[in-house]
Amino acid sequence: MPEKRPAVLDVKDIETVFNTRRGTIHAVNSVSFSLEPGELLGVVGESGSGKSVTMMSLIGLLPTPPARVTGGYVKFDNIDLLKADAQQLRAVRGAKIGFIFQDPMTSLNPVLTIGFQLMEPLRTHMGMKKAAAKKRAVELLDLVGMPDAERRLSDFPHQFSGGMRQRVVIAMALACDPKVLIADEPTTALDVTIQAQILELVKDLRRKLGMAIIWITHDLGVVAGIADRVMVMYGGQIVEQAPVRELFENPQHPYTRALIETVPDIGAERPERLRTVEGQPSILYARPSACSFRTRCAHAFERCGKENPPLLVTDKAHHVACFWDSATGEPRNV
Amino acid sequence: MSETSAAPLVSIEGLKMYFPIHAGLFRRHVGDIKAVDDISLEIFEGETLGLVGESGCGKSTVGRATLRLYDITAGSITIDGTNTSKINQADLRRFRPRMQMIFQDPQGSLNPRMNVADIVGEPLDEHMSLSRDERLARIHELLDAVGLNRSFANRYPHEFSGGQRQRIGIARALALNPKFIVCDEPISALDVSIQAQVVNLLEDLQKKFGLTYLFISHDLSMVHHIADRVAVMYLGKIVELAPRDQLFNSPLHPYTQALLSAVPEPNPARQNTRVHIVLKGDVPSPSDPPAGCNFCTRCPKAIDICHHLEPQTIEIEPGRFAACHLLESATKVA
Numbered sequence A: 001m002p003e004k005r006p007a008v009l010d011v012k013d014i015e016t017v018f019n020t021r022r023g024t025i026h027a028v029n030s031v032s033f034s035l036e037p038g039e040l041l042g043v044v045g046e047s048g049s050g051k052s053v054t055m056m057s058l059i060g061l062l063p064t065p066p067a068r069v070t071g072g073y074v075k076f077d078n079i080d081l082l083k084a085d086a087q088q089l090r091a092v093r094g095a096k097i098g099f100i101f102q103d104p105m106t107s108l109n110p111v112l113t114i115g116f117q118l119m120e121p122l123r124t125h126m127g128m129k130k131a132a133a134k135k136r137a138v139e140l141l142d143l144v145g146m147p148d149a150e151r152r153l154s155d156f157p158h159q160f161s162g163g164m165r166q167r168v169v170i171a172m173a174l175a176c177d178p179k180v181l182i183a184d185e186p187t188t189a190l191d192v193t194i195q196a197q198i199l200e201l202v203k204d205l206r207r208k209l210g211m212a213i214i215w216i217t218h219d220l221g222v223v224a225g226i227a228d229r230v231m232v233m234y235g236g237q238i239v240e241q242a243p244v245r246e247l248f249e250n251p252q253h254p255y256t257r258a259l260i261e262t263v264p265d266i267g268a269e270r271p272e273r274l275r276t277v278e279g280q281p282s283i284l285y286a287r288p289s290a291c292s293f294r295t296r297c298a299h300a301f302e303r304c305g306k307e308n309p310p311l312l313v314t315d316k317a318h319h320v321a322c323f324w325d326s327a328t329g330e331p332r333n334v
Numbered sequence B: 001m002s003e004t005s006a007a008p009l010v011s012i013e014g015l016k017m018y019f020p021i022h023a024g025l026f027r028r029h030v031g032d033i034k035a036v037d038d039i040s041l042e043i044f045e046g047e048t049l050g051l052v053g054e055s056g057c058g059k060s061t062v063g064r065a066t067l068r069l070y071d072i073t074a075g076s077i078t079i080d081g082t083n084t085s086k087i088n089q090a091d092l093r094r095f096r097p098r099m100q101m102i103f104q105d106p107q108g109s110l111n112p113r114m115n116v117a118d119i120v121g122e123p124l125d126e127h128m129s130l131s132r133d134e135r136l137a138r139i140h141e142l143l144d145a146v147g148l149n150r151s152f153a154n155r156y157p158h159e160f161s162g163g164q165r166q167r168i169g170i171a172r173a174l175a176l177n178p179k180f181i182v183c184d185e186p187i188s189a190l191d192v193s194i195q196a197q198v199v200n201l202l203e204d205l206q207k208k209f210g211l212t213y214l215f216i217s218h219d220l221s222m223v224h225h226i227a228d229r230v231a232v233m234y235l236g237k238i239v240e241l242a243p244r245d246q247l248f249n250s251p252l253h254p255y256t257q258a259l260l261s262a263v264p265e266p267n268p269a270r271q272n273t274r275v276h277i278v279l280k281g282d283v284p285s286p287s288d289p290p291a292g293c294n295f296c297t298r299c300p301k302a303i304d305i306c307h308h309l310e311p312q313t314i315e316i317e318p319g320r321f322a323a324c325h326l327l328e329s330a331t332k333v334a
C-alpha cells in the first residue's frame, strides 16, 4: 500500500451555530474531513446545507456574533486554527490559505486599482519591494490568462467583465503560493462559456502549482469534471463522501442518489418527467437528533426518526451517513 | 407536441429593440445598445420554445418586447392573430390577459406587503368584475393548480421558500387564463432539487391548459428537458433555431457547438469522451458589435469574410435555421 502523506488540513468535529432572534441555528453539525496535499475536494449540497459556513468556520471568516464555532479543531501547519490568535489567522488567511468567493466584488475593493490590490499582500506577507511585487503581479495576471497584464494593473475592478474579475481574484488568492485554496461557488455567477474557461484555468494551475483545493458548488457537473473526491452536505452534516467516480457510479445516500437523478442529463435519454425530491430542507433550531433528510426521504423508516445516522465507512474511501443500505435495499445491521 | 403543421400563436419578424445611449451636458443621443437586433421567430400553439444564450445577449429583452413591455424599435409582433407591435400601451391592456410573464426572481416580483390571495387576485381585480365569493373560489382554484395549500392564502411572500414563491408567481400568471406565457429564467434562482419540481409543474400546467411557452434560460440541460424547439442567441441575434433533438445532437452553428460543449458533464465516465471547445475572450458590448458576423471575435472557425460580411439566416433543412458563412457554402455545394 502506498504510504499516505500527512493531510494539509485536518478538520475534526466542527460545530457552528448562529444566534438569531428566532433561536439558535445549528448550521454545522460535527463535520470532519481531511484534505490531502494536491487534492481537489468538491463540496456539493443545496443552499443552506452549510457548505460556506463550514469553510468560513475553518479560518475565522464568520462574523462573531451572530456566528460561534462551538467545537472541534482545525489542524493546519501544526497549529489549531480555532485556537489561533488574530495575528496568526491573518497570516494564514493572507498567505497560506487562499479564499475565492462567488461574487468577485466580495474580494475586490472598487476604489483601488487591481495592481495595488495584487501587490499589497505580496508586500505585507512576503516582504517584497515595490518593483519585485509589481513583477510578480504581472506574472500572476499572466498565469490566470489576463491579456495585456502589465497595462491592466492600473485598471479598477469595474473596468473588467465578470469572468475577468474572477480571474483577478484567483490571481490574488494565488499571490503568496498558498498550500490550500478554498473556492466558494466561484463560477456560479458566470456564464457557461466563461465557467468553462475558469475550470480549464484551475485544472492548468493545479498541474503547475500543485496546491490542494476545496471547491464548493451546487453543480454536480462541475465537480464531476474537476474533483478527485466529493463531499455531499445536507443539514450541516456530511452525508456522503467518496472518490468522484465512485460517487457517481455508486451513490449510496438517498439524498445523493436523488440529486444525481433530478439533474437532467443532456447526454442521456430524455425522461418524460424529471425525478424530484419533494419537500424542502428545514432549518435546524436544535442539534439534529434524527436524520435531517427523513421528511424528504423515500426510504425513511422508524429508526431514522430516533437517531442521527453517523458517517459510516462502507468501503475504503466511501463514507455514508444513512441507516438504509443501498446495496440490499434494507435497513443496515449496525 | 410541437407539430410544425400547427399555426403559429406568436410570430415575430425583424424585431429590433435598441436602448439609446445619451451622453454629455445636453444628453445627446450618441449611440444605441442593440439589445435585440433583427430577430424573427415563430412560436406554435401548445409548444415550448426554448431561448438560450449567455448573460446580456438579449433573451429577456426579446421576452419583454414580445409582450410589449417596451415600445419596440422596429419589427412586427403578432400574437393570436393580432398585430400588437404598434398598439399603444393604453390599448394593450385589453390584450394583457392573453399573455403573461413569470420572472426569475420570485422574491423581487412579488409585492412583500400583499398576501398571497391579493397577489394572485390582483389581475382578477384589474380585468374582471367578480363577486367576493367568485374571486376567492378562483384564487383557491389557482392555488390548487400550482400545488399550494389553500390555507396559505393569508400569508405573505417572506414566509415562503423560493420554490413556493415561484409557485405563487405562476398562480398569478395563470389567473386570467392566458394562452401564452413568457417564462424568464423561472428556475435559475432555485436549488437543483426544487428546480425539477417547478419544471414538472410548468409541464403539467401546459398540458392541462394548452399553454404556449417562451422558456428563457441559460441552463441548457433544463431547456433540453422542457423545450420542443430551441433558439440560440448571441449578441442580440438568433444564430441557430432548430427542433430540440437536432439542436442538441448535431448543432450546426459554431457558437451553439461551443455553448453545448461548455455544459459541465455530470457523468464522470463520459468526461473524457467529450470534446471541449473553450472560447477565448468575452462577449463584445452590444453598443459596439463587431463588423461582419457578431461572433467573429471569438469564433474558432472564423474565415476572412466573417470580419466584414454579416451572414444571413438560412433554412438549412426544413425547420432548421442558422446564420453562418460556413453553412451557406455547405448548402450551396449540396
Ligand SMILES: Nc1ncnc2c1ncn2[C@@H]1O[C@H](COP(=O)(O)OP(=O)(O)OP(=O)(O)O)[C@@H](O)[C@H]1O
Pocket (backbone or CB within 6 Å): B019, B033, B034, B035, B053, B054, B055, B056, B057, B058, B059, B060, B061, B062, B218, B286
Ligand atoms: N432598459 C435598458 N436600458 C439599457 N440597456 C438595457 C436595458 N435592458 C437591457 N439592456 C441591455 O441590453 C442587453 C440585453 O439585455 P437582456 O436583459 O435582454 O439580456 P439577457 O440575455 O436576458 O441576459 P441575462 O442572462 O443576464 O438575463 C444587455 O447589454 C443589457 O445591458
Ligand SMILES: Nc1ncnc2c1ncn2[C@@H]1O[C@H](COP(=O)(O)OP(=O)(O)O)[C@@H](O)[C@H]1O
Pocket (backbone or CB within 6 Å): A018, A020, A025, A027, A045, A046, A047, A048, A049, A050, A051, A052, A053, A054, A066, A283, A284
Ligand atoms: N449570518 C447568518 N445568520 C444566521 N444564519 C445564518 C447566517 N449565515 C448562514 N446561516 C445559516 O447557516 C446555514 C448554512 O448556511 P451556508 O453555509 O451559507 O449554506 P450553503 O453555503 O451550503 O448554501 C443555513 O441554515 C443558513 O441559514
Ligand code: SF4
Pocket (backbone or CB within 6 Å): A253, A254, A255, A291, A292, A293, A294, A295, A297, A298, A299, A300, A301, A304, A309, A321, A322, A323, A324
Ligand atoms: S437515515 Fe433514514 S431518513 Fe436518513 S437518508 Fe437514510 S434512510 Fe433516509
Ligand code: SF4
Pocket (backbone or CB within 6 Å): B253, B254, B255, B293, B294, B295, B296, B297, B299, B300, B301, B302, B303, B306, B311, B323, B324, B325, B326
Ligand atoms: S460566420 Fe464566420 S465568424 Fe460567424 S459563426 Fe460562422 S464561421 Fe464563425
Ligand SMILES: [Mg+2]
Pocket (backbone or CB within 6 Å): A051, A052, A053, A184
Ligand atoms: Mg454558500
Ligand SMILES: [Mg+2]
Pocket (backbone or CB within 6 Å): B059, B060, B061
Ligand atoms: Mg435576462
